[in-house]
Structures are given as structure tokens and as C-alpha cells.
Amino acid sequence: MLNYIKSEWYQVLHSKNIYIMTAILSGGTLLMNIILCISRNAITDFPYGTFRFSLNTLTAVPSTLIILGAVVAACVCTEDLKNGVLKNAVSYGISRPAILLSKCIISLAAALITMIITLVIYIGSAYLLLVNPESLPLRELLTGIGAVLPCATAFMVLMIVLRLLCLKEMIAVIWWVMIYYLIPMICFFVGLKVDIFERISEWMPYIFLKTGVMVTMNNYQCLWDTSEGLTRCIVAGFIGIIVFLTFGVWKYRKQEF
Amino acid sequence: MNEYVAETKNLTKYYHDTCALNQANISIKRGEIYGLVGDNGAGKSTFLKLLSGQIHPTSGDLTLFGQHMPQKLMQARSRMGVLIENPGFYPQLTIEQNMEYYRIQKGVPGKDSVEEALKITGLLHIRKKRCKGLSLGMKQRLGLAIALLGVPEFLLLDEPINGLDPSGILEMRNLLLKLNEEKNITILISSHILSELEQIATVYGFLKNGYLLQQITAEQLRKKCSDYIEILVSDPEQYAVLLEQKLHHGDYQILPDRRIHILNADETIDTYSRLASDAGLQIMKLTRYRQSLEDYYMNLKNGGAKTC
Numbered sequence: 132m133l134n135y136i137k138s139e140w141y142q143v144l145h146s147k148n149i150y151i152m153t154a155i156l157s158g159g160t161l162l163m164n165i166i167l168c169i170s171r172n173a174i175t176d177f178p179y180g181t182f183r184f185s186l187n188t189l190t191a192v193p194s195t196l197i198i199l200g201a202v203v204a205a206c207v208c209t210e211d212l213k214n215g216v217l218k219n220a221v222s223y224g225i226s227r228p229a230i231l232l233s234k235c236i237i238s239l240a241a242a243l244i245t246m247i248i249t250l251v252i253y254i255g256s257a258y259l260l261l262v263n264p265e266s267l268p269l270r271e272l273l274t275g276i277g278a279v280l281p282c283a284t285a286f287m288v289l290m291i292v293l294r295l296l297c298l299k300e301m302i303a304v305i306w307w308v309m310i311y312y313l314i315p316m317i318c319f320f321v322g323l324k325v326d327i328f329e330r331i332s333e334w335m336p337y338i339f340l341k342t343g344v345m346v347t348m349n350n351y352q353c354l355w356d357t358s359e360g361l362t363r364c365i366v367a368g369f370i371g372i373i374v375f376l377t378f379g380v381w382k383y384r385k386q387e388f
Numbered sequence: 389m390n391e392y393v394a395e396t397k398n399l400t401k402y403y404h405d406t407c408a409l410n411q412a413n414i415s416i417k418r419g420e421i422y423g424l425v426g427d428n429g430a431g432k433s434t435f436l437k438l439l440s441g442q443i444h445p446t447s448g449d450l451t452l453f454g455q456h457m458p459q460k461l462m463q464a465r466s467r468m469g470v471l472i473e474n475p476g477f478y479p480q481l482t483i484e485q486n487m488e489y490y491r492i493q494k495g496v497p498g499k500d501s502v503e504e505a506l507k508i509t510g511l512l513h514i515r516k517k518r519c520k521g522l523s524l525g526m527k528q529r530l531g532l533a534i535a536l537l538g539v540p541e542f543l544l545l546d547e548p549i550n551g552l553d554p555s556g557i558l559e560m561r562n563l564l565l566k567l568n569e570e571k572n573i574t575i576l577i578s579s580h581i582l583s584e585l586e587q588i589a590t591v592y593g594f595l596k597n598g599y600l601l602q603q604i605t606a607e608q609l610r611k612k613c614s615d616y617i618e619i620l621v622s623d624p625e626q627y628a629v630l631l632e633q634k635l636h637h638g639d640y641q642i643l644p645d646r647r648i649h650i651l652n653a654d655e656t657i658d659t660y661s662r663l664a665s666d667a668g669l670q671i672m673k674l675t676r677y678r679q680s681l682e683d684y685y686m687n688l689k690n691g692g693a694k695t696c
Contacts, residue, residue: 138493224465
């Protein structure tokens with residue numbers, strides 16, 4: 132398995148996908164800060180040209196991390212499936228669960244590196260280009276990222292599992308959207324009538340991140356600021372990782388090429 | 389050391405209701421070049437995929453290098469080189485990068501092994517080329533180079549000469565023979581081009597509709613396919629009686645138009661000619677033929693092999 136992880140890492144480093152992805156994300160955040168900076172200089176009383184506003188954009192929508200994590204995972208897996216590389220790995224005696232676990236490890240590592248580079252450019256450019264308040268809202272952002280990370284990992288694992296199981300990329304994406312968004316929404320609306328569904332939906336990341344985070348220019352209320360909220364984020368994430376990984380190993384064992 | 393690199397007992401594979409391989413008992417000895425012969429859908433690729441672990445058997449046993457437990461089987465597969473259907477590689481990487489990827493994956497020490505495999509397969513001079521633009525023949529060569537990384541003990545090749553030009557086919561044939569002779573690599577090869585297979589295989593397995601019709605060594609096949617004699621004689625029935633009584637030879641076929649085929653004909657043409665003339669039978673034609681692998685396969689497939 133270690134050799135497989137090493138070879139996958141070699142492939143990720145020598146392919147363009149991860150560099151393009153990092154460039155797009157970093158470039159996107161840099162562009163946003165440049166636009167805010169230009170607007171601040173061009174428009175009188177422009178209220179959004181601040182460091183706080185820029186960083187709160189991400190803090191307010193923590194599900195961005197979950198979606199981007201899944202995109203990175205899809206990038207890492209895409210080429211293997213298209214080009215029949217996985218069948219060779221199996222032929223050389225690497226077990227299917229080892230392939231799945233390795234993919235998760237590599238995707239997580241690639242996503243973390245992408246995230247760190249993007250954050251450095253994002254925070255750095257915001258700091259250099261925008262108006263800095265007396266107290267920087269860095270702690271809030273980083274706490275938020277830390278709290279969401281287990282959930283992001285869980286849904287990254289889900290994307291890898293779905294990509295490995297579904298022959299077509301679009302089918303995997305549709306399933307992922309259903310599990311991340313559609314089922315929680317159904318549970319949420321049914322939960323308005325039936326208590327048990329309400330309690331279930333409260334543990335679904337899409338719902339608790341949507342209802343538990345409220346960030347504006349002057350107001351900051353996030354569920355991970357309370358120990359109960361933070362626990363929910365972390366526990367839901369780890370449950371997700373275990374459930375998706377177990378399902379993936381169980382199903383992928385039977386996969387044929 | 390186990391004599392067999394691969395053995396299957398009643399190996400069966402169903403795809404839903406379709407039987408792709410039915411209770412196949414195939415044994416491949418160390419050092420053999422095993423030629424798998426069969427039409428499309430006969431079960432050749434299915435058998436190769438089962439050996440390589442790409443698909444799971446519905447029932448039956450599989451032993452590789454004497455190992456049959458699932459975990460041990462996977463370890464045994466690390467001693468194999470595989471090229472089944474399309475070779476798998478990353479198109480955006482160069483040939484060398486793809487080789488390096490597999491070298492790391494297989495845990496083959498030293499980068500020299502990549503160079504050696506590329507040299508053997510004639511890809512060394514284009515190693516910096518991206519795989520995206522490779523021709524079908526070059527892709528096949530790369531697939532073989534990947535399979536050869538780390539000098540495997542057992543090579544599984546599914547239609548390896550697909551897409552190769554005539555000189556490529558010749559090179560591939562010589563390469564396989566060289567690998568087998570010099571490095572004692574056991575090779576399991578399937579091909580539609582039987583004339584090619586005939587030149588390298590030491591054992592044959594004939595598959596039809598998922599059934600293994602016959603497993604036979606090249607030596608046995610040569611004997612079975614050895615010359616047969618076609619005689620056009622005035623009275624074939626009487627000639628057949630003479631064959632049995634005087635030459636004690638019962639391996640013949642009486643055909644329409646007063647023709648008789650003497651199979652496994654060990655005697656000289658004179659002997660068969662004299663047999664007729666001594667009995668007053670008139671011979672209009674007497675010709676010795678040699679059966680090719682293709683003829684043998686067609687006979688076997690159409691149920692005519694029992695008489696062969």
C-alpha cells in the first residue's frame with residue numbers, strides 16, 4: 132500500500148490537474164481582493180474593501196471547503212478511471228480497499244496543500260491590499276476551517292468512493308449532490324412535521340452549516356464557537372468518514388474491471 | 389519450488405446469466421509459453437482477467453505460484469506482468485514518467501529497470517514523449533514495457549500484437565522467445581493470429597463458448613497435426629479394411645467422393661500406395677498434407693477433433 136501511495140503521489144505531482152486547481156483557487160481569491168481594493172479606491176465610502184469583509188466571505192460559507200475538497204478528490208481520481216490504470220494496480224497485487232484508502236490519503240494531502248497555498252495567498256493579499264481592522268478576524272476563519280475539516284474530509288471520501296464505483300463522472304457528481312444536499316434538505320423539510328427527521332437533519336453538515344453560521348460585517352455567530360457546536364461539527368465529520376469509508380470498502384471489494 | 393505457476397480447478401465466471409468461463413481446468417507449468425486459442429467471446433480475456441484478479445470468479449479454485457488464499461494470491465500477483473486489453477497509463481505523462489509511476493508502484497528498486505524495459509521494447513529513444521500522442525502499436529509496446537518492469541516470473545498477454553506492424557510483430561515474437569529462454573519467464577498469451585501463436589507456444593489451450601475444449605502441448609499437437617494423407621481410391625471402404633487389418637491403423641476418415649484421410653500417417657507414401665495396388669484397388673490420387681494450427685483449431689471447434 133505504501134508503494135501505491137508513493138506512486139499516486141508521484142502521479143499527482145507530475146500531472147497538471149492539481150496545479151491548475153491550485154492556480155484557479157489562489158488566482159480567484161487574489162482577483163477578489165484586487166477587485167475589492169480597486170473598488171475601495173474608486174468608489175467613495177465603499178464599505179467592503181476591508182480585510183474583515185474579505186475573510187468573512189469564506190467564514191460565512193464554510194460549505195465552500197466541503198465542495199472544493201470534493202472537487203480536488205474528483206481531480207485526483209479522474210485520470211485513473213478514464214485510462215484503465217486501476218486494473219493494472221489490481222493485477223500487481225494491490226487490494227481494492229488499499230487502492231481506496233490510498234486515494235483518500237493522497238486526495239486529502241493534495242487538498243490540504245492546495246488549501247494552505249490558497250489560504251496564504253488569500254489572507255496575504257487581503258492583508259496587503261485591503262484596510263486592516265484593529266483586530267484581525269483570523270481566529271474565526273481558522274477555527275471555522277478546523278471545525279469543518281472533518282466534514283470536508285468525509286465528503287471528499289464520499290466523492291472518491293462514488294468516483295471509483297460509478298463509471299461516469301456525472302453519475303458520481305449527481306449522487307454526491309444528492310447525499311450532501313438533497314437528502315438533508317428532504318430531512319429538514321420533513322423534520323418540520325416529524326421530530327425524528329428534524330433531529331437527524333441537525334447532524335447533517337449541509338443543514339447545520341447553513342443554519343448555524345451567521346457572519347455579517349458587524350455580527351459573527353458560528354456554531355463552532357460553542358463546545359456543543361464544535362463537537363457536532365467534529366463528530367458528524369468523523370461519523371461521515373467512517374460510514375463512507377466502510378461503505379466504499381464494502382462495495383469496492385466487489386468491483387470488477 | 390512449485391512446478392506450476394498457475395492452476396485452475398473448475399474455474400467459472402458468470403456475467404449475470406451469461407457464462408463466460410465454464411469449469412475451466414487449466415495448468416500452466418513454469419517455463420511454458422501457453423497459447424490461449426479461441427474466438428471472440430470464447431473466454432480468453434475472462435480467463436486472463438481472473439488470473440490477474442481484475443474480476444472475481446463465480447466459483448472454482450485458482451492457484452498462483454502454489455498460493456490460493458486470497459491474501460497470498462494478491463502477493464503472488466506481484467510476481468506477474470500483465471497486459472490485458474488496452475494498456476493502462478496516464479496520457480498526460482511521458483512514457484518515462486508512466487514507467488516511473490509503475491516502478492514505484494511495483495516497488496522495483498533502481499531506475500535502471502525502467503531504462504531496461506524501455507530498451508527491450510524499443511521505446512527508449514522516445515521516452516520523453518507524452519503518451520497522449522502514441523500510436524496503437526506504441527501503446528502496446530508501452531503496455532508490454534510496463535508488464536516487464538521488474539522482470540516478472542509470469543507474463544499475461546492478451547492480444548499483444550494488436551496494432552503492431554509486421555516488423556513489430558516479428559520483434560515481439562523474438563522478444564517473447566528471448567524472455568522465455570533467457571529469463572525463464574512463463575508466458576500466457578492469447579491471440580487471434582494463430583500462425584503467430586504457432587511459432588512460439590509450447591502448450592495450447594483451446595476455448596469455445598467458455599469451455600476448455602482441450603489442453604495440449606505443442607509436441608502432442610505436432611504429432612496430432614502431423615501429416616495426413618488424402619487418398620482418392622476406387623473403393624475406400626475396402627481400403628479402410630486393409631488399413632486396419634494389414635497396417636493396424638484405425639485413425640482415418642472416409643469422406644465423400646471416394647476420398648479417405650489417413651490421420652497420424654506414420655508410414656511412407658509407398659506403403660499406402662502398395663497396400664492398394666496389392667489388393668487390386670486403383671489409386672487416382674495420393675497426397676500428403678500437413679495440418680496447421682488453424683486447421684486443427686477449426687476441426688476441434690467444429691467437433692472434428694476426435695478423429696484427428
